[in-house]
Amino acid sequence: MELRALQYFVTVSEELHFGRAAERLHIVQPAVSQQIARLERELGVQLLERTSRSVRLTAAGERVLAAARETLTAAARVRVVAGEEAAPLRIGLASCVTPRFDRAMARLRNSDRPAAPHLVDLPVTARLAAVRDGDLDLALVRGPVAEPGLRVMPSWSEPLHAVLSTDHWAAGRTFLSLLDLDPPGLRLPSRDTDPPLHDAMLAVLPVAPPRPPAGDLVNVLFQVGQDPESWTLMPAEQLAAPLSGRLTHMPLDPPITVVGHVVTSRSTPQTCAASYLAAFSD
Numbered sequence: 001m002e003l004r005a006l007q008y009f010v011t012v013s014e015e016l017h018f019g020r021a022a023e024r025l026h027i028v029q030p031a032v033s034q035q036i037a038r039l040e041r042e043l044g045v046q047l048l049e050r051t052s053r054s055v056r057l058t059a060a061g062e063r064v065l066a067a068a069r070e071t072l073t074a075a076a077r078v079r080v081v082a083g084e085e086a087a088p089l090r091i092g093l094a095s096c097v098t099p100r101f102d103r104a105m106a107r108l109r110n111s112d113r114p115a116a117p118h119l120v121d122l123p124v125t126a127r128l129a130a131v132r133d134g135d136l137d138l139a140l141v142r143g144p145v146a147e148p149g150l151r152v153m154p155s156w157s158e159p160l161h162a163v164l165s166t167d168h169w170a171a172g173r174t175f176l177s178l179l180d181l182d183p184p185g186l187r188l189p190s191r192d193t194d195p196p197l198h199d200a201m202l203a204v205l206p207v208a209p210p211r212p213p214a215g216d217l218v219n220v221l222f223q224v225g226q227d228p229e230s231w232t233l234m235p236a237e238q239l240a241a242p243l244s245g246r247l248t249h250m251p252l253d254p255p256i257t258v259v260g261h262v263v264t265s266r267s268t269p270q271t272c273a274a275s276y277l278a279a280f281s282d
Helices: 003-015 018-025 029-043 059-081 099-109 124-133 195-204 217-226 270-280
Strands: 048-050 055-057 087-093 115-121 138-142 150-165 231-235 247-251 257-265
Touching (some): 055 059, 087 124, 099 115, 124 138, 124 195, 124 257, 138 195, 150 270, 217 231, 217 247, 257 270
Parallel strands (some): 087 115
Antiparallel strands (some): 048 055, 150 247, 150 257
16 A cells, blocks of 8 residues: 555545645545555555545545555655654644744644745635645634634734824824724725635624725825824734834723634644644634
């Protein structure tokens, strides 16, 4: 039994489509079908039920899938123990490297599955597509994610802060309530820049913002700095870097939080996904 056949089977099981599995594996579809058929012959069981419209796991396939993932994980561990260099870990995130990220890298370096992180700065939509296509091993995303083919794991909770002009009437306060802030003054980036975070912010607002979102975060922060009536929201960890001298930020009371997620492919071995989750968790 070849590890390659197990990898092909796991990929087909995640996609439930031979064509999409072949695309992810960067091979032709007949090669995938041949390997699955050979694996079924070796095991003496039918793993997948195929029709012209669908593919689904049999009861035996469900059992073999769990064992196949464990086997692939064990094989990867053997290569590490044998002395191979740490495997590159491709992580998609925004350009801001936060203390949470530094802490997570220390945890991963000190774990029994050492990895060499390679950071990729991508917009959220491209970040998720890269995980789904196998170009990234994991992505960090704030806010809700509903994408096929991805494992989305809540990992941390992060407060939102109000960001104001230093000329705003509330700039000297130690905290603010959302109800203290004028809804017409709210400026949010366009949803296209970060759909999950945008949706998470809309979900906590007491009223829908009357001003339509526009531009990216840099443009929004510039506008807030120029207008003493304007304000916006940002996750606290994104505010670790200094803001422009025309801006200030403060926590909200009562606190309002956004959930951060670690996102991997569904074909990522469970033990690997669990180690990523533990590394970035609070």
